[in-house]
Amino acid sequence: MxxxxxxxxxxxxxxxxxxxxxxxxxxxxxxxxxxxxxxAKADLLWIDLDHSIAALVGALATSGEASVGTPSGTALERLRALILAVAAEHPASRVPWAFSQAELMGTRADLEASAPARLLALSEAIASFVRAEFSEFIARTIGSVAVGAIAAGVAAWITAGVRRDPLQAYVAAALAPALAGFTDTPGDPS
Amino acid sequence: MxxxxxxxxxxxxxxxxxxxxxxxxxxxxxxxxxxxxxxAKADLLWIDLDHSIAALVGALATSGEASVGTPSGTALERLRALILAVAAEHPASRVPWAFSQAELMGTRADLEASAPARLLALSEAIASFVRAEFSEFIARTIGSVAVGAIAAGVAAWITAGVRRDPLQAYVAAALAPALAGFTDTPGDPS
The missing domain is CATH 1.10.10.60 (Homeodomain-like)
Incomplete structure (x- = not known):
């Protein structure tokens, strides 16, 4: 309301x-x-998305604990499963109007200013989740790269128009190639 | 001065x-x-980094034109070569104080607010550069993912302390796994 x-x-x-x-x-x-x-007023720009970001951060923080429904596999496989599960729950029919109507509403400047705190929180939650299986450098890189892929998926979903597929399809298609290169234990800077 | x-x-x-x-x-x-x-005052926070971002956007925009020194190979190989060439030129000894001294200087809020415009410009320049060889969706994903990897490399370089390696080493180590998964013509959402 x-x-x-x-x-x-x-x-x-x-x-x-x-x-x-x-x-x-x-x-x-x-x-x-x-x-x-x-x-704050700017939180109105992020409805639904803030809910999904919080759900994902929560799932990443707690899924280390064994429980019914916890995905199995490597950290990257479980990361992917958790992200796609949250994307699947995201409201399909309510595209964030602050993004899709940014020009009409004049929301672009405040969307940009309020984005980094959210993306950094997600990046750090992802880095923590994969930290046990990777170096600190690679864990942080996975956090940053996964957020880039998620952002690309969300942006494509928003701009896809009324015949868009569910959000999960866009996030899955962006995330798969972005994470594929991290399965071979990439090296630190040397 | x-x-x-x-x-x-x-x-x-x-x-x-x-x-x-x-x-x-x-x-x-x-x-x-x-x-x-x-x-603007906030531009002072981005000295050196703004110079390198502008250099990279410029190199991406012009390197489609054949010229001496233009890297050869696939779009992803040329993208990687251009990014690392710009990183190699970045001043090694002058770590951005607005980032490394963010707590002391109180620059964090303005760094966060002024970051998205810069990251989006870089992401769009990268997407344009690879667009001829990929779908629109994957080109934009590569832009977003590459920016995530570059940001992770820059962040690791800034926080590495006085015995840090040159920036290029961090960017190379982050970029390699982030782009590796895009070589097999990844698919669009379906």
Whole structure:
């Protein structure tokens, strides 16, 4: 409901000119309610995606513990399975309007400014997940490269238009070649 | 000279509290001189790196034209050769202080906010360079993945300490496994 009110206002008058007060007024909720769900106005740009990022970071942090449903295999195989499982859960029909309508809404500058913290958190979670099987350098490189592949998959999904496939298909197609070269124990800088 | 004055002031009083006027005064130059070299205060955070990014984007844009010194081979081989040639030219002894001293200088927030425009420009230049040999989806994925690998290499170089190897070694070690999986004509989402 907050998201719908925000999307309407951003389309009508642009993201920069819209205040949190206007959004809560349009949605008929209090300012406190807003801050129960969002930490800042820019968080509205990342709905759904923030949910999936948090789900993936959580899955990566806990799947070291053996449990029913934990994927088996090498760290890279389990990483791939966890990423695709989260992508499969991502809402298929609700493409992030802050991205797809960036020109109309004037959201590009704030999307760019708020992206790095999210991408870095994901990169670090991935690096931690694979650290047991790789050097520190390669673990961090896998984190950064996997985030690049995920970002490419999400971007292709957003721009694919109304006949798009589910997000999982794009992420899978980007992730497979990006991770394939890490199976042969690549070397550190020397 | 402007860079040295800026680094001193950022260490003394922090990046957020330092104005362009204070920097030009410390350096003994005019405001116009500042804007001959930099478009904004945040550009000071990216010295050397901005130079190398511009050099790489330029090399990618022009190396389609046959000329002496143009690398031969597949698009991926030529891409790798161009990236490593630019990395080899990068100043070895001047590690970007805005990154290595981010906590002391208070530069982290502005580094994060100013990173995406630079990474996107590089990603798009790489995608254009390889577009003739790959699908649009895979060309964009290569752009995003290569930027992830370059960022991992640069980050490892910055954090490696005073006995670090040249930047080229870190970028080469990150780029090799990241690009290896793209040689077998990976498929589009289906």
């Amino acid at each position: 907050l998201e719908d009110a925000a999307a309407e206002l951003f389309l009508e008058q642009g993201y920069p000119a819209t205040s949190i007060e206007q959004i809560t007024q349009r949605a008929g909720v209090s300012r406190n309610t807003f801050f129960n769900y969002f930490g | 402007l860079e040295d004055a800026a680094a001193e002031l950022f260490l003394e009083q922090g990046y957020p509290a330092t104005s362009i006027e204070q920097i030009t005064q410390r350096a003994g130059v005019s405001r116009n001189t500042f804007f001959n070299y930099f478009g």
